[in-house]
Amino acid sequence: MSYINKPKVAHPSLPTNKLGLTRRQYEGSMSTLCAGCGHDSVTASIIEACWGLDLKPEQLVKLSGIGCSSKTTAYFVAGAHGFNSVHGRMASIASGANAANRGLTYIGVSGDGDSLSIGVGQLVHAIRRNVNMLYLIENNGVYGLTKGQFSASADIGTKAKRGDVNVSPPIDPVLLALTLGATFVARSFSGDKAQLVPLIQAGMRHNGLALIDVLSPCVTFNDHEGSTKSYAFTREHYHAAIEADFVPPAEEIAVDYAAGETTRVGMHDGSSVLLRKLDPDYDPTDRSAAYRYIESKLRQNEYVTGLIHIDENDTTEFHKLNRTPDEPLNGIPFEKLSPGRAALDALMGKFR
């Protein structure tokens, strides 16, 4: 961990967002992760994304399971409620919390051990349930807190720090999410803030579960020669297929892109995602094609990054399917929930 405590007072010249808040006001407590940990870069991107969205800190709910990645929810947006739950079970806490109050923005931060091993069932069903949340996996292929065992995302042939070679096939969260019908699937790299920030913003505004797999190297246990999740290997093998820019509602699309190069995807809250295809054959709205493309690239050891799949026309978001009202369930007055004495008296006749 780094030991430099930042001063509590922000410099008056720091830029503010529309709420008059500086980036510092979106920070959390000091990270206790190893210096150089990819997760800290992801935390920085989340802070940037929330600040840029002009999100009221209390409108955010941060959820996580157990592991290095799950600790990070304490390191951003101190003004938001956080819930560091049990290993692999963040998704169910998020599902229940979201059911109770649909009016807040939910971000779940998890890791490859938390989401692809012990919690894979909960991840799968959160996607199936299409809970309106951003589900971020900080993927480093290794268990850090227990000193470097392979996780379920470790590639075949990758080498552990102590020399073991992984022989089991990896579970790729992107392919998994695509097969399950996720309506927003992205991959990025902790070291690519320019790509990651708009993805986080778009994911938070997506009406349904947005999954972002972030390759986030572990400097202590998985950053060596022979590892396929090291900084060096990731930088060499990541391949941006599609870039996304996030444009908030009511903001004019100022950037001028060459015709045919850019696609605008409107989101339900009025914001837009501008997609720039770096590979002309790639269509992120075609799930099957996306799957084939990602899989073929993975076979060549290429991690395709960017907004891999988006479907803004989908209508399977949890609250929509369950026909809950626009107002949060936790805010409905008791008088409207309890049928009262007269109804009970009338009901008794059915039981005679």
Added chain:
Amino acid sequence: MPSLIANSDKVNDFVVKFANVNGTGSASANSLIMKAIFRMGVPVTGKNYFPSNIQGLPTWYEIRVTHNGYAARATQVDIMVAMNAETYSRDVRELGSGGHLIYDSTWPRSSLLQRSDINVIGVPLARLMNENFDGVRNRILLKNIAYAGVLAALIDVDLDVVNSLLGESYGRKPKLLDSNTRALRLGYDYVKQHLSCPLPLRVERSDKTRGHIMIDGNTAAGLGCVYAGATVGAWYPITPSTSLMDAFKGFCERYRVDPQSGRHSYAVLQAEDELAAVGMVIGASWNGARAFTPTSGPGISLMNEFVGLAYYAEVPCVIFDVQRVGPSTGMPTRTQQADIMLCAYASHGDTRHVLLFPANPEECFYMAVQAFDAAERLQTPVFVLSDLDIGMNDWMCPDLKWDDAYRPDRGKVLSQLELAGLEKFYRYVDRDDDAIPYRTLPGMSPKGAYFTRGSGHNQYGTYTEDSAEYQVVLDRLKRKFINAPKYLPRPVMIGKGTNEVGIVSLGSCDGAIREALDILGRQKITMDYLRVKAFPFNTDVENFLRSHATIFVVEQNRDAQLKSLLTLETAVEKSKLNSILSYSGLPISAQPIVDAIRAKLAEAPRLSAVPH
């Protein structure tokens, strides 16, 4: 016809048992008869002994006609409606001497005649159905209604009452109503023409069911959740708790759908497993909704880790455990009270939990409401320990009542205004010296934000590995648990309280114990009876244990779990406690309790409970 074997008249006091094949539609015929008797003003109880299977296995239904209103299972069967050839021999054996056997005489059953001490009544039901109706499935279904007609004639159930019940069931389906009415009549008329009716065992109109309903505990609990204002229910289907969520959903569809918009002021989440189900409940409760999950023993086993989190992070949640027979998968369709210890100390580390013990469906309704109040007041998991007997069987209960003045106790949740008045908010500080801290809900303001965690935390809500800081929180949790009884229902005491001998029990043992007390009373043996309704035990329990020299602890499990809990959590001397255990999977009945008490008291004749 054969002359009846002499038996004393048993008006409004006998047991009819139906032996059927499951999946053949017998349940509706059996409940038709039960409901008709109930409507004639005569108390009844129904016990369903069914297999963990969808179709083709033996199933039994037992109706106890009981003018005394006893809720327990009777041990003797007076009339056996033997409709399952596979279980004939066993069913015939079970019939009490002088009892009546009703069977389908379409085919000869010579083995039925082996017992000379019973009355055999043959009715050619299959032949009657074949002669009057088409379709194999139709004939099978209607044969059930036909035996209901047979029974109605034999025990003098008012046919008009049965017909009006049929009308209520099939009112919108005239063809079905017609065939059912005809089938009922065919059975009824056959008996009237060929046999002398009614039997000495018969139903006579009374007025003992006024102000009462017939309801099962799961339905009542589901209704209680609606009345308590629960908005989120999460669950994974498991026998015998499934019908609780079915009921909640059904009542929500009736009461919680906005007629204009069609929007639902509730959400039912069918989870992928019980781990997720309780996780959802914790997430929703943490976020300010009243949320619950119904489950049974195997589900509780899976939920353990999360229960510990809710305990330590102090998140309210309501868990209904409709207990079934364990261990492991056990017998899913049989009843037991064997999850007491599991729930009391669920999860690793030092944990103790609040338990409520409903004794019947009526209490399931009220305790559902109390469970939410207690969970939110105490910020902790609350288990409602029902069982299959309460949850799935129809019990006669007083009408459920509601006070419109009731408002939920949402506990110490800071309002926006209260929060603004604080200099700083700390999640786990004991500001009121009652061991209960204040909480805030997400979405209020950055000032109220805190970080919920199952890892070591201090009273300010931040991570700690400091021994002293950790212990401050853990010690307060202990105080909170010790203080809990003031928010929980007190035990029920029956008797003068001055007897030397007492009974302590819980939950669905209640009916059998009350009946046993009546039997013992007629034998001039008197004792006090205390039924615990909640854990942790309050001082009433402690006092009762102290003031009785000999105590019988009646419960439905092998390992005397209530007795164990009493020994661990009160000052009682272990040697004073005598267990009476029933763990066959069938609901406990009165006679074994009477026998056990008499046997024990005979060993110690000095006790005042024994008549001199």
